[in-house]
Amino acid sequence: MDWLISLRWSPYVVGAGIGILSWFTLLISKKPIGCSTSFARTAGMIEKAVRGPQVELKPYYQKTKPVIDWQWMLVLGVIIGSFLSSILSGAFDLRWVPSLWATTFGSAAIPRLIVALLGGVIIGFGSRWAGGCTSGHGISGAMQLAVSSWVSAISFFIGGIIAAYLIFGVIG
């Protein structure tokens, strides 16, 4: 059982595993793997708790109901699965600042937290604008050969590569 406690698996094995997993989610749950809709549902649930049930009348939440559904449970499962994997291999680490960030911008927690919050706002906004994320469009939609998903996935990387070069090449 050494493979369970090893630090890393080949990316090809991991990818093939995700591919096989997506057969079973379609077969058993009739759903493709995706993640970002759950954050919109969570935003709706929080808004509803603060401002009351009229939040559900917003056009977006009519389309994407603020409830816990299959995908929301999937995202919760991702947290648990990653926790198990990282505990088994000893990679679990309560860490404020990633090492690449630390070597470029320093090891202070506050600047990294502010940028992570900002990046989160942008990616959350962008994922719901595009109607999917790296898993919903980039993996599930791409394997369905959907035009919308290939346009999105390619755009994710074009935007990401340009921004990463600006952040680490120009600013950093």
Next chain:
Amino acid sequence: MKTEKSQLLWGLAFGVVFGFLLQKGGATEYDVIIGQLLLEDFTVLKIMLSAVLVGTIGIHLMKGLGWVRISPKTGSWGQNAIGGLIFGVGFAVLGYCPGTIAGAVGNGYLDAAIGGLAGIILGSGLLAAVYPRLSTGILRKGYFGDITFPQLLKVNDWVIIVPLCTVIVLLFYVLERAGL
């Protein structure tokens, strides 16, 4: 939109496997994701394209057998290209995506759990707030619907799948040869 309890449990179980795989693949690491965007570490692309390779073949075989139905998302240039570019900027600033951030939280990473997670929820809520204005404007620009490449080119699915999978395998070969 009521989901059966058993399906919620299936979702949770599938998620545990997904998260386990993402963590073992290194996709929960900021350094791995930024390394991909800086074109220095191709782990993320290898994971995604291996999943697409295996997934595409499997789901289209099952579709041919009538076991599953696929449900391509509708889209438009205004939605997918513009939204995708915004997503990309966030991807580089955050260093995680909506799926891998859940994995990063499980991995113990506090920049993901405290900064990024709150940001994604906030950003999703912001989009919901401006959605009525976008949905009648830019999200409709260049609308192409839920079309797939085989439908667009009016060919059998496998006319697309075989070349696509060949290109993916060739790309893996090139990456390995280049030591990336």
